[in-house]
Amino acid sequence: MPRVSIDVMLRDEILDPQGQAVERALPSLGFTGVAGVRIGKHIELTLAGDGTDVRATVEAMAATLLANPVIERFDWRVED
Amino acid sequence: MPRVSIDVMLRDEILDPQGQAVERALPSLGFTGVAGVRIGKHIELTLAGDGTDVRATVEAMAATLLANPVIERFDWRVED
Amino acid sequence: MRVGVVQFPGSCDERDAAYALQVVGAEPVLLWHGAADLAGVEAVVLPGGFSYGDYLRTGALARFAPVMGALAAFAQRGGPVLGICNGFQILCEAGLLPGALTRNAGLRFVARPQPVRVAARSTWTAGLEPGDVLTIPVKHGEGRYVHDDPGQLAAGGQVLLRYCEPDGTVTRAANPNGSVAAIAGVTNPAGNVAGLMPHPEHAVDALLGSTDGRRLLGAVLSSVAAGRGGPVAAHL
Amino acid sequence: MAPEPVAPEPAPDPLATARELGLTDDEYDRIVATLGRVPSSAELGTYSVMWSEHCSYKSSRVHLRDLPTEGPHVLVGPGENAGVVDVGGGQAVTFKIESHNHPSFVEPFQGAATGVGGIIRDILTMGARPIALLDPLRFGDPADPTTRRIVDGVVRGVGHYGNSIGVPTVGGELAFDPSYQGNPLVNVLCVGVLPADRIQRAAAERPGDVAVLLGQRTGRDGIGGASVLASATFGEGTDAKRPNVQVGDPFAGKLLIECCLALYDADLLSGIQDMGAAGIACSTAEMASKAGLGMRVDLDLVPLREPSMAAWEILCSESQERMLALVSPDRLGAVLAIAARWGVQATAIGAVTEGDRLVFTHRGAVVHDVPARSLADEGPVYHRPVEERPHPAAAEPVDDEPGPADLRAAIDAVLGGTDLADPGWVTGQYDSVVGHGTVLGPGGDAAVLRLDASDFPRGVAVATDGNGRWCALDPEEGAKLVVAEAARNVACTGARPIAATNNLNFGSPERPPVMGQFAATIRGMAAACRALGTPITGGNVSFYNATGDADIHPTPVVGVLGVLDEVVTRVGHAFAAPGDVLFQVGAPTRPGLGGSAYLWATQRRIAGRPPRIDLDEERALQALLVAAADAEWARSAHDVAAGGLLGCLVESAVAGGLGARVIPEAGLAPHQWLFSESPSRAVVSTSSANVLQFANLCDARRVPYRRLGVVVDDPTLELQGLATLDLTDLAARRAATLPALLAP
Numbered sequence A, B: 001m002p003r004v005s006i007d008v009m010l011r012d013e014i015l016d017p018q019g020q021a022v023e024r025a026l027p028s029l030g031f032t033g034v035a036g037v038r039i040g041k042h043i044e045l046t047l048a049g050d051g052t053d054v055r056a057t058v059e060a061m062a063a064t065l066l067a068n069p070v071i072e073r074f075d076w077r078v079e080d
Numbered sequence C: 001m002r003v004g005v006v007q008f009p010g011s012c013d014e015r016d017a018a019y020a021l022q023v024v025g026a027e028p029v030l031l032w033h034g035a036a037d038l039a040g041v042e043a044v045v046l047p048g049g050f051s052y053g054d055y056l057r058t059g060a061l062a063r064f065a066p067v068m069g070a071l072a073a074f075a076q077r078g079g080p081v082l083g084i085c086n087g088f089q090i091l092c093e094a095g096l097l098p099g100a101l102t103r104n105a106g107l108r109f110v111a112r113p114q115p116v117r118v119a120a121r122s123t124w125t126a127g128l129e130p131g132d133v134l135t136i137p138v139k140h141g142e143g144r145y146v147h148d149d150p151g152q153l154a155a156g157g158q159v160l161l162r163y164c165e166p167d168g169t170v171t172r173a174a175n176p177n178g179s180v181a182a183i184a185g186v187t188n189p190a191g192n193v194a195g196l197m198p199h200p201e202h203a204v205d206a207l208l209g210s211t212d213g214r215r216l217l218g219a220v221l222s223s224v225a226a227g228r229g230g231p232v233a234a235h236l
Numbered sequence D: 001m002a003p004e005p006v007a008p009e010p011a012p013d014p015l016a017t018a019r020e021l022g023l024t025d026d027e028y029d030r031i032v033a034t035l036g037r038v039p040s041s042a043e044l045g046t047y048s049v050m051w052s053e054h055c056s057y058k059s060s061r062v063h064l065r066d067l068p069t070e071g072p073h074v075l076v077g078p079g080e081n082a083g084v085v086d087v088g089g090g091q092a093v094t095f096k097i098e099s100h101n102h103p104s105f106v107e108p109f110q111g112a113a114t115g116v117g118g119i120i121r122d123i124l125t126m127g128a129r130p131i132a133l134l135d136p137l138r139f140g141d142p143a144d145p146t147t148r149r150i151v152d153g154v155v156r157g158v159g160h161y162g163n164s165i166g167v168p169t170v171g172g173e174l175a176f177d178p179s180y181q182g183n184p185l186v187n188v189l190c191v192g193v194l195p196a197d198r199i200q201r202a203a204a205e206r207p208g209d210v211a212v213l214l215g216q217r218t219g220r221d222g223i224g225g226a227s228v229l230a231s232a233t234f235g236e237g238t239d240a241k242r243p244n245v246q247v248g249d250p251f252a253g254k255l256l257i258e259c260c261l262a263l264y265d266a267d268l269l270s271g272i273q274d275m276g277a278a279g280i281a282c283s284t285a286e287m288a289s290k291a292g293l294g295m296r297v298d299l300d301l302v303p304l305r306e307p308s309m310a311a312w313e314i315l316c317s318e319s320q321e322r323m324l325a326l327v328s329p330d331r332l333g334a335v336l337a338i339a340a341r342w343g344v345q346a347t348a349i350g351a352v353t354e355g356d357r358l359v360f361t362h363r364g365a366v367v368h369d370v371p372a373r374s375l376a377d378e379g380p381v382y383h384r385p386v387e388e389r390p391h392p393a394a395a396e397p398v399d400d401e402p403g404p405a406d407l408r409a410a411i412d413a414v415l416g417g418t419d420l421a422d423p424g425w426v427t428g429q430y431d432s433v434v435g436h437g438t439v440l441g442p443g444g445d446a447a448v449l450r451l452d453a454s455d456f457p458r459g460v461a462v463a464t465d466g467n468g469r470w471c472a473l474d475p476e477e478g479a480k481l482v483v484a485e486a487a488r489n490v491a492c493t494g495a496r497p498i499a500a501t502n503n504l505n506f507g508s509p510e511r512p513p514v515m516g517q518f519a520a521t522i523r524g525m526a527a528a529c530r531a532l533g534t535p536i537t538g539g540n541v542s543f544y545n546a547t548g549d550a551d552i553h554p555t556p557v558v559g560v561l562g563v564l565d566e567v568v569t570r571v572g573h574a575f576a577a578p579g580d581v582l583f584q585v586g587a588p589t590r591p592g593l594g595g596s597a598y599l600w601a602t603q604r605r606i607a608g609r610p611p612r613i614d615l616d617e618e619r620a621l622q623a624l625l626v627a628a629a630d631a632e633w634a635r636s637a638h639d640v641a642a643g644g645l646l647g648c649l650v651e652s653a654v655a656g657g658l659g660a661r662v663i664p665e666a667g668l669a670p671h672q673w674l675f676s677e678s679p680s681r682a683v684v685s686t687s688s689a690n691v692l693q694f695a696n697l698c699d700a701r702r703v704p705y706r707r708l709g710v711v712v713d714d715p716t717l718e719l720q721g722l723a724t725l726d727l728t729d730l731a732a733r734r735a736a737t738l739p740a741l742l743a744p
């Protein structure tokens, strides 16, 4: 039962207002020198089965459901 | 200029309505065998400097701004 | 004319949409998300709300609902489909409309009466002229329209409405969510599927405020009526 | 027949556990006496939450009795989940206000969101479709970054839940005062509509009925959260007391609404109760106790998020979006089918029994066996010491003090202050239109809702009001003023006020001066509700609003509901047309700067006596406002409240995009004329054609009136001989007040 993590981020050319807001807020809280903040989603899930076709399952699910390719890209890994 | 990833998730004992709703919807939408879905935030950023005090900076930042310690936990790593 | 209103788990404006359709003279038919067919309606409205809680991404889960298969086929055949707010988001997710809707640039939910300017002649704006200004409520947290090439959309006559000032000028301040090119509504290339962020169904009753929504909802009815016997009806 | 249960295993170290759970030694002894044995852990858990201040009203009960609760329209009064009033035409309306103050301080977003969810379920439980929300909010000093963070979270939380669940937020309040710095007040009122013959009851009916748990799985959320948190003061060690925060899921809440309405339509339930504070323990105890019956529940059947939960945790969990329905066995299948259609988890967990015992079993053993009524209705009742202590600044003669040296600067200060700020920053984050019923949304005196779009002409108006400054200076008079203002706001729209709900936000009841404020408040509120014909049909008491030793201002918040027989006759507060004639009607303007917005905005001062109210004058004014609307002679009506006549005129003019020319009243100091908050006054505009009729109506009803001036086309407010205000500029500045203060 593989445990999988998937990170879904807005594509670089799409404005990420949340990331920008955090980046702007940091200096006033005393954190300087932070740049390029982007905020996306982190999804954790467990797949049934022995993990033989994890890649196929995850990529299919990510490409059709978990991420919207018009605006997002994703990255995934099997944990532990 | 270390590039850092931070995952912010609801603490395990806190209800994650989003993860729960996605998990419940999946079977009827044609995705089977997925369990334990939790959805949080994935944050990417770049720190200035040579990376000597990355740990201190990231943990302070996460604890004060990026995560809400009342309900969330975080995890981070240096990417490259 | 029977017009379907699809009810997803988490839809909120389906009763408003049904009421508004009635006001403009249609017979609304609620369609269940789990249904396999569209019960023979002549047009379909996907109402606003928070289908599946808006979790993951707005519209991302709803677009897999069983009824969406029948809807896609209906749209393919030229059937008129209107997505309002969450309905717009679902249609984008389903690939029936171009682009995507993302978090408002201001990071807050925006609810206000919103002037919008008609940007194209289409079945969805029959009886309206480009440049006409309507005032219709918006209310959304994720309405920032994103598209790689808004110029090409406009050139193709696919931009339906733009956010504007009451006098029709498009300004940054008038744009409630940071949408590219102030786009408030688009259609597919064929023009039969449309999506809007503003809510015409909330603007049909003088007692409650603006009645400008009637002009939009009425337009689809007259277009469908005019199209009877034409390509749309031929496939029904 | 099941064998007689053996007594549950006694809790290890019961007295220490009882103390840890907040029970006093006396209370512990009472439990032992009731049971005739040492209680189990589960029993200690349920007694501690059910006997907490929040659930048992042990400090307030003896006082609340004095409130009027009956009236010709009242179908259900206090004691149920929400009051129900008959609005005619076979329709009934249910409404209630609740607080989520403490959870909103711990976690503003989730605290506020779950507050909205909780009150919606109270309304749903009565059998109604929730149709509107109002959110009276009070925060500390906006200059403090903590306040900004809390405001931001609370407003987002209210919006998140209300917007997503499809119930419009149509009104509320937003007030700031340093007394709420460590203890914001997040109150939420919900209104629902139902057929008058379909009221659901939260009582068991027949032994053998099945108890069905509807909704979310049970987790370790907020165990003792609402109850224990709301029953103790914040101070050091808040962290240790912090229960797991409850997280709201408006999506699950929405499905629950639709599912329950479908169950009501099919008439399948014998009883239903939402699960708020103290979860399963509270809902089962209350339903059984009300019917004089017992109930038996197998906790192993309760769907859990965390399987390791102990019995007392399952019983006391405050997981959100759950309801308990009682169903006769032959209808169970139909109930489960409807729940399945709506995607709502439904599980039979127990049954109603003969006798009076509330029995819970867990992992094969009886873990709880007590008389249901001992939990629900026989909790301790305290006659706490009461000390009525005058406010130190109440004697300051603020009305005799000279006016401001620079009147124009005072005008700018009052209009630029938070009391008069344009609430658009808040209301623009809320969906106020879903449900095609919002005839008048936020921004006016009261919200007006149409009950049925098709053939039903009725509407209701709802307003909430509170005023911590007045109530601090004089709790009894303050409470009268607050009730009167809420009812007057309703009457301004043309609706007849018929009922009220209250949220009594106070400090620690263990301090006699706080109980003194409480007792005085009840006196004032009872008098005003009686005089104005608005019985209290339900409400909430929130004690322990304090930071360390510092209690908040006594802050009763009142919601008043009124009826419009024909909703199309409703009157807004916006000026309608140039040339319309302005009348000031009601009581004469009296000195009224005690506790005023003027005093706060210009001097940061809370002092003086709040203005006196004559409840007969007030009633006469309200009746006049209703009659004028009925006759369709009022084109606008707006009461004189915060910011005095000046505030009233500016709000009406700006809302209508018009201006006014008005003549000052002779014999009054200009600052009293402009800023006095003396009650029982309103400004009404009539078309020039109706001037005479309106004046005659006032004469006939012996309500004093004064011609004030005229509505003009250009956006200026001319206060003849005193000042001329540019309303375009003023509107922009009032709209900028909150964003400037609150933008994080």
Ligand SMILES: Nc1ncnc2c1ncn2[C@@H]1O[C@H](COP(=O)(O)OP(=O)(O)O)[C@@H](O)[C@H]1O
Binding pocket: D134, D135, D136, D137, D169, D170, D171, D172, D173, D174, D419, D423, D426, D427, D441, D442, D443, D444, D445, D446, D464, D465, D489, D641, D642
């Ligand atoms: N938090 C809020 N949520 C919704 N509406 C609000 C809120 N705060 C203020 N409002 C709206 O702003 C208007 C003015 O509020 P207020 O000055 O308190 O009214 P009044 O003086 O008539 O009692 C009201 O219509 C009220 O509903």
Ligand SMILES: [Mg+2]
Binding pocket: D444, D445, D489, D638, D639, D641
């Ligand atoms: Mg008012």
